[in-house]
Amino acid sequence: MPENEFEKQVQQKMEEFRVRPSAEVWTAVEERIREKKRRRFIFWWPLLLLIGGGIAAGILLLNDRRENKGPLSGTDTDAVTVPSRDISQPEEKNSAAGIATDNSETKNTPGINGTGDVAETKPVSQQQDVTAPASLPVGTGSLSNKAPAHLVKSKNGRKGKRVAAQPTTLHTSVDEIGKSTSEVPASATIKPAVTDAEVQPVIDTDVSTKISTPDSAGKEDAKTFVAAVTLPVKTDSVAQPVSVNIPAKEKKKQAWQRSFTFSLGRSTVVDSAGLGFFRGNSVADMYVSGGGGSGTTPGLSRFVGPxxxxxxxxxxxxMQWSKKINRKLELQLGAGYSYLSSRIKVGNRADSSRFINNSLSANLVTRDYYRYDSAGRTNNYRNQYHFISLSAGLSLRVVQGKKFSLDWVNNLAYRRLFFSTMLHYDGTIPGYYKDNSLLNRNQFFFTTGLSVPFQKGFALEPYFSYGFTPVLKKGNGSAKHYADVGIRISFLLNKK
Amino acid sequence: MSDQQLVKDCLRGKPEAQRQLYEQYAESMLGVCYRYTKSLRDAEDVLQDGFVKVFLGMHQYKFEGQLGAWIRRIMVNTALNFLKRNRKYRDEMYFTEQESLHPVTDTNPEISLQAKDLANMIRQLPQGYQTVFNLHAIEGYSHVEIGELLGISDGTSRSQYARARALLISWIEKDSQETKTKKYAGK
Known part of the structure; x- marks a missing residue:
């Protein structure tokens, strides 16, 4: 600190000292602020896009799942339709469809009082296998021929079997229903596992019975409703064929495509705006302690480090697993190993222990340090970073041609740094030392790239990857981040 | 408008507030940059870099201490980075012992120079002296801090400062003598 009159005078004089800058300075400042803000935006928008894409994909997946579930779970309104038909259709039709019906028996169905009133409620809560609706324990062999044949199920009670040309999708477990209903008078209210989306079959009958439906857990909540199903008792009723269709494509969609991936590129650490990749970084931002570049090493006549x-x-x-979400989007999951590195110039490795005590590394005794010799000679040193990585991302097909396709691939990855040789500068050594406790071991990366798939079962993908977690837990100056550019090649293992 | 309000408006991205902040501090900050460099053009470059950092890093200002001091610290750091990045300065950043040329002195002469003349004298110092002198005598950094900033030992900083001071005093005294001579010659 200035301790005498001279310094005070200088300080005072310099406090008064002002110089008017030229007008161009402000113009340049204004322009650069705008430019940097724009760059920041450009840098982050792919991430926002990815998040948006993730949400969209989630919605698509959810819808997709619902569609798949629809005909199988009995939640699709359209799937449960029993057209009202003339009951005088020949029985052969049903036989041909493999459905056993016995109309004559229905005539004598006990318990139906002819008014359709419910005499007793007996929920059937375990009948959630969904192929045949609850309401329809009738007209099948499993019902001991005590119910009318208007409502039928598939012969084997399985999902997805087309039983007859006339689509009537019925939802319930055949066995359970048979069991339950065989013990219940036909006039009883039966509570099958159907949701509010289901539609009551309409059947031409003279006598009807109300059947109520609980949800699959047996709870009678707001969604549970009483499905008034008219149980036919007319002897000349004809069962309508049942069909449950599962699109074959749906199953195909669910297959995961496996591929082996390998990438090669260049990496370094950059500032938070992603700058400084190719031109090399400003030294000031990398050091941990001391060293601004305008001094010298003691004993040297010029500045050497950092x-x-x-x-x-x-x-x-x-490895990567990918799955089509729709025609354009593909979900990608990956796991693997990543190696990044950067290069610096350091002095010679010292053959002794050193006590390091700076603003970041407190009371560290290390043998891993490098100091400049009296001639200021430097050697290349590679800061290595080894990660294991888990990633998830989306690939969007942007060009779809017969011979050429192009995908835009974005993914987020969690990487765990398990080994590093990174050195940190300390002006008091002066030189570099190793202290891995300063490193952020948990890293999150964003990668964006363009992938060109080839017919022969591989894809080439130029990519750019940025670690948005800082390299160091804390540091002097602005935070530094990993960055990596290169080309990735994916070999499809189960190409279709 | 108070500094606090000015900062808040700058954080909201209001161009008029940014302009006002710049107008308020540009001249004094160019004075700071001027002392670290050898030309006005370089000083303006540093000022430009510094203000870009100020505006982009405004969220880091925690309203602890004066805004002017915070901006000044950024300008000094920017100037030091500029010196080390710029080959013209970096190559001249020698801290050789030149005892014979600049003997240390403890005198405290009165400075009758104008601020600008004094600033110009400081800029005439060898680059290493100039930097250490600015950091210690004017910014008030300790030699240990200067050592850390410049990657030199605090002892080197101390000796560099003593020699810079001696050289500057000799120039001031010489200038004072010449002024007196001119005055008498005029009479």
Missing amino acids: STVYNSTSFSAG
């Missing part, structure tokens, strides 16, 4: 950070080799290898 070093500029240069990009270096990166590669990765792993």
Whole structure:
């Protein structure tokens, strides 16, 4: 600190000292602020897009699942339709469809009082296998021929079997229903496992019985409703064929495509705006303690460190699982190993222990340090970073041609740093030392790239990857982040 | 408008507030940058870089301490980065011992110079001296802090400062003598 009159005078004089800048300075400042803000936006929008895409994909997946479930679970309104028909259709039709009916028996169905009133409620709560609706324990062999044949199920009670050309999708477990209903008078209210989306079959009958429906858990909540199903008692009623269709495509969609991926590129650490990849980083931002670049090493006549950070080799290898969400979108999950590195210039490795005590590394005794020799000679040193990685992402087909397709691939990855040789600068050594406790081991990366799939079962993908978790837990100056550019190749393992 | 309000408006991205903040501090900050560099053009470059950092890093200002001091610290750091990035300055950043040329002195002469003349004198110092002198005598950094900032030992900083001071005093005294001579010659 200035301790005498001279310094005070200088300080005072310099406090008064002002110089008017030229007008261009402000113009340049204004322009650069705008430019940097724009760059920041450009840098982050793919991430926002990815999040948006993820939400959209989630919605699509959910819808997709509902569609798949629809005809199988009995939640689709359209799936439960029993057209009202003339009951005088020949029985052969049903036989041909493999459905056993016995109309004569229905005539004598006990318990139906002819008014359709419910004499007793006996829920059937375990009948959620969904192929045949609850209401329809009648007209099948499993019902001991005590019910009318108007409502039928598939012969084997399985999902997805087309039973007859006339689509009537009925939802319930045949066995259960048979069991339950065989013990219940036909006039009883039966509570099958159907949702509010189901539609009551309308059957031409003279006598009807109300059947109520509980939800699958047996709870009678607001969604549970009483499905008034008219149980036919007319002897000349004809069962309508039942059909449950499962699109074959749906099953195909669910297959995961496996591929082996390998990438090769260049990586380094950059500032938070992603700048400084190719030109090398400003040294000031990388050091941990001391060293601004305008001093000298004691015993040296010129400044040597800290070093500029240069990009270096990166590669990765792993497995990827991908699944089509729709015609354009594909979900990708991955797991693997990643290696990143950067290059700096350091002095010689010292052959002794050193006590490090700076603003970041407190009371550290290390043998891993490098100091400049008296001639200020430097050697190349590679900061290595080894990660295991888990990723999830979306691929969007942007060009779809007969010979050429192009996908835009974005993914987010969690990477765990399990080994590193990174060095940190300390002006008091002066030189570099190793302290891995300063590193953020849990890293999140965003990767964006364009993938060109080839017919022969592989795809090439130039990519850019950015770690949005800072490299160091804390540091002097602005935070530094990993960045990686390169080309990835994916070999499809179960190509279709 | 208070500094606090000015900062808030700048954070909201109001161009007029940014302009006002710039107008308020540009001249004094260019004075700071001027002392660290060898030309006005370089000083303006540093000022430009510094203000870009100020506006983009405004959210880091926690209203602890004066805004002017915070901006000044950014300008000084920007100037140091500029010196180390710029080959012209970096290559001249020698801290050789030049005892014979600049003997240390403890005198405290009165400075009758104008601020600008004094600033110009500081800029005439060798680059290493200039930087250490600015950091210690004017910004008030300790030699240990200067050592950390410049990657030199605090002892080197101390000796560099003593020699810079001696050289500057010799120039001031010389200038004072010349002024007196001119005055007498005029009479």
